[in-house]
Structure formats: structure tokens, C-alpha cells
Amino acid sequence: MHRIFGAKKQTDPPPSVQDAADRITKRGDSVEDKIKKLDAELARYKEQIKKTRPGPAQEAVKARAMRVLKQKRMYEGQRDMLYNQTFNLDQVAFAAEGIKDAQQTMTAMKAANKDLKGMMKTVKLQEIDNLQDDMMDLMDMSNEIQETLGRSYSVPDDIDEDDLMGELDALELDMESESQGVPSYLQSEPDTLEDLNLPSAPIGHTAVPGGRANAQSEDELGLPAVPRASLRG
Template sequence: MKRLFGSKKEVPPPPTLDEAGGNVGGRVDALDAKIKKLDSELRGHKEKLKTAKGGAKQLATKRAMACLKKKRMYETQRDQLANQQFNIEQAGFAIESAKDTVTTVSAMKAANTQLKKQYKEFNIDEIEDMTDDLADMMEDMSEINEAMGRSYACPDDIDEGDLEAELDLLGEELEAEELEMESGAAPSYLQPENMPETPAGGLEEENKEDEFGLPQA
């Protein structure tokens, strides 16, 4: 049967965009190399035209014109291939963008399904009640802390003005004592006028003892 009808030929898979872009890029590089070579030849023809005369100059001019035409042709082909390569790259970019979009949409669908599933486990009323209870407990704790930190030994009717005046007076007394210490004088509370009076009989009479060594009344 295969001899009569022949076997079905396998169709090769189409080239990928990367393969097509690589082939076109290789052709562009080859044309660039040819153009570069023609530029070198044109420089040689220009040097000959500077010194050539008569028939030699006409021949050099004809060769230079042929070289220039070939260069223009290669440049046109290169530009066309460069445009093709750009279009291939744009098509590849579009395909990759489409793949990324499909992946993103699939991920968003899965996330949406998961979110709906988890959202069903929430009860808004229970959450609101819980937050209200927490607010009440925090308020109670604040009142408890305020009560525990209250001072019971300090009267409420103390005049702050009296306290400030007493504090200023205490500061003045301390400054006066420091000045007296620096001058070598005895502090004010050790001055004779501030000392208690000695009894009339003196210390000897006050400490007088009887014949048995006991203090007398």
C-alpha cells in the first residue's frame, strides 16, 4: 500500500520566533560585514581618483560607482531585514505578555476563590462584639490603674502657692549656710544667740554629785 499511495510525509514544526529572529539577525550581520568591506573599497577608489587621469580616471570612476550601487543595495536589504527582526521581537514580546496575563488572571481567580472561602468563616457581628468588649475592658483597666495609683496620704486642699513659697525659703536658707561655710563662720543654728541658755548654776552645779557619787537633786 505504501508503494501505491506512498506514506504521509511528516510536516516539520514551524520555526519559533527565536529561531526566526536568529536567522534574520545572522543575515543582518552578514550584510553589515559586506557593507563594511565595500566602504574599504570605496576609500581605495577615492584615493585612485585623486591621482588618476584620462582613461584610468574613467575606469576608476566606473568601479567606484558600481561599488557604491552595491553598497546602497546591501543597505536597503539590511534595513528591510532589520525591520523584520524588529517585528519578530515585537511579536515575541506580545506572546510573552499574553502568557504573563494568563498567569496573572489564573492567580487572581485562585486568590478570589480562597478569599471568598475564608470570608465565609468570618462573622461581622461577632467581630464587632469582640472589639466592643475589648474597648470596655481597656476602659476598666484604665480606671483600675488610676485607682491603684491614687495617693491616700496627700491631702487635696494643699495650696501650691504655699508649697512654692516654702521651697523658695528653704533654698535661701541653704544658700546662706553655704556662704557661712565658705567664710569659716559657724552656721546660724550654732550661733550663740541661737544656742539654748545655760542654767544659772552652771554645768558644775547641774552635774553636782553627793558623797556616794550619785547626782543630787
């Protein structure tokens, strides 16, 4: 049958956008190298024109330079055309990559949506509400237990406002006295003769309270002093 109708020719797969862009870029680089060589040749002809006197020789150099310039212009046109093709292929490649990215994004989103639906089936809103209610009840019970355990024992409940104000006034006086360096338990006892409102005694004599001038003297401990004569005997 192949001999009668002939076999199908195997066609090569079409080149990709990147392959076509690489091929065109390679051609553009080759044309660019040719343009550089023509520029070097034109520079050499320019030096020859400067050094050659006007005449047939100079005109011949100008004619060769004109031919090289025309060739350069032709290559420049080809280079620009190739660069434009490369630019178009780059735009196509960018568009193709964008479509591929969109396809991958859609595939990922579909998979994530399926997973979320499966996970949502295992989570029930009513169970979450019940759990929250149970937690609130447990917290309330815990607060009640803490308050019960924190109660004070043997605290009098019959304290009125007058007792409270009197206690606060006494506390304020104690604080003022302690701030002056005098303990509160020593404030009721006089420390000097001036505090007793008694006249000061001369040096070597002991003051006797209540006008008892002939009273027996006392020692430093407040006991009756023993006469010196009895001590000598």
C-alpha cells in the same frame, strides 16, 4: 493502505518568532560585512583616482568604482529591508510576551481570589464585633480595678476652701524663707541683739534684758556665772 493513498508527510513545526528574528539578524550581519568590504574597496579606488592622471586609466578606475558603488547600494537596500523585518518581529515578540504576562497575571489573580474566598468563610464579622465588645468590657473592668486599688486611706474629707488657702499661704512663706537660706523652724527665734530691740552691751559686759543692770551675770550657757574669787579660794 499507505501504498494506495500515501502516508501523511510529517511537517516541521513552524519557527518561533525568536528563531525567525535570529535568522534575519544573522543575514543582516552578513550583508553588513559585505558593505564594509565594499567601502574599503571604494576607498582604495578613490586613492587610485587621485594618483592617476586624467585619461583612459583614470576612467577605467572610475568605472570599477561605480560598479562597486552600485553593488554597495544594493546591499544597503537588502540590509535596511532585513532590519525592518527584524523590527517587526521584535514588535510581535513583545506583544506575545505581553499576552503571556497577562495570562499569568489572570491565573495568579484567580488563584488568589479562590484563596481569599476560602479564608473569608472562616472569618465571621459578628464574632469580630463580639470580640471587640468583650475587650472593651475587660478594659473598663481593669480601669475600675486600678482606680479602686489606687484609693488613699485616712484622707479627711472636711477640708474647706479657707483651710486650703491658709495652707497654701503658709507653704508659700516656707518656700520663700528656704529660698533665702533660713530654715522655717528658726525664723521665730531672734539671733542678734537688734532682733531683741536691746541696747548693745560694752565689750566685756553681758547685756541684761528688762533693765536689770545689777543682775547676776550669766555664762555662755545662760547659767549664773561663778565669781572669780570663789574659784581662787
